Amino acid sequence: MRLSQQVYDALREHGEQTYPHECCGVLLGRFTSEDGRSVNDVEDAIRAGNTRTDSAHNRYNIAPHELVKIQRTGREQGLDIVGFYHSHPDHPAQWSPTDFAEAHWIGCSYVITAVEKGAARQTNSFLLTGATEDDKAFQNETIEVTGQLDPGLEPELKADIA
Amino acid sequence: MTIEIPTPLRVYTANQSAVAVDANTVTEAVSALLARYPEFKKHLYTPDGKLRSFVNLYLNDEDVRYLPQGEESAVQPSDTLSIIPSIAGGGLAVQAGAPSA
Numbered sequence: 368m369r370l371s372q373q374v375y376d377a378l379r380e381h382g383e384q385t386y387p388h389e390c391c392g393v394l395l396g397r398f399t400s401e402d403g404r405s406v407n408d409v410e411d412a413i414r415a416g417n418t419r420t421d422s423a424h425n426r427y428n429i430a431p432h433e434l435v436k437i438q439r440t441g442r443e444q445g446l447d448i449v450g451f452y453h454s455h456p457d458h459p460a461q462w463s464p465t466d467f468a469e470a471h472w473i474g475c476s477y478v479i480t481a482v483e484k485g486a487a488r489q490t491n492s493f494l495l496t497g498a499t500e501d502d503k504a505f506q507n508e509t510i511e512v513t514g515q516l517d518p519g520l521e522p523e524l525k526a527d528i529a
Numbered sequence: 530m531t532i533e534i535p536t537p538l539r540v541y542t543a544n545q546s547a548v549a550v551d552a553n554t555v556t557e558a559v560s561a562l563l564a565r566y567p568e569f570k571k572h573l574y575t576p577d578g579k580l581r582s583f584v585n586l587y588l589n590d591e592d593v594r595y596l597p598q599g600e601e602s603a604v605q606p607s608d609t610l611s612i613i614p615s616i617a618g619g620g621l622a623v624q625a626g627a628p629s630a
Contacts, residue, residue: 429615
């Protein structure tokens with residue numbers, strides 16, 4: 368998946384701002400193909416509210432009516448929902464059994480940022496592959512950040528330096 | 530009316546993001562969609578015919594589940610029915626570095 372430095376920073380900052388609660392949001396963009404492989408090209412990250420106020424430190428849920436509106440907004444801009452993001456406060460940026468069980472948007476990217484004591488650390492993306500609920504799987508996905516000030520640094524290193 | 534198709538299910542509607550159908554109720558609209566794209570059905574309903582728990586149907590801005598008439602609610606040609614899979618998850622991560630699939 369590919370996104371700009373601005374969008375990348377924005378979704379990580381969202382996780383810092385909601386700490387110690389999980390943040391969540393929707394990634395709007397386009398499904399593209401390069402060299403025979405699909406690339407989820409993200410144009411914008413739309414913040415969403417976390418409805419899991421009962422357990423916001425380790426659960427998130429985006430209200431469907433909010434998704435409907437975001438999908439509508441995206442369509443007006445010629446963009447599709449290509450992924451989602453959320454944070455793991457004081458937990459690794461790895462998908463959890465809950466993340467997997469609740470993942471239903473096959474073909475979309477699920478971006479997770481670990482937020483440690485309020486500071487964004489590792490950000491990983493997992494592509495939900497498969498054809499049905501029975502054979503779906505999360506696949507590690509490279510995050511290509513465009514427009515970086517120093518392209519020689521990995522995003523995680525940049526975050527640590529910052 | 531128009532039925533908006535979420536990105537993961539467009540593979541079953543010939544990549545169309547929206548499908549126009551003639552219908553008087555939500556049920557008729559969904560039936561028309563499934564008649565045109567039979568492969569869509571198993572992604573919407575369980576084998577025993579119930580709407581999958583993670584699938585939401587929205588008539589314009591209203592959750593069909595909570596409309597007084599539910600799926601039998603009347604629809605107008607200008608209405609939009611959105612099919613929206615849920616988004617949830619979080620925390621309690623598996624061990625870092627563990628296989629992801």
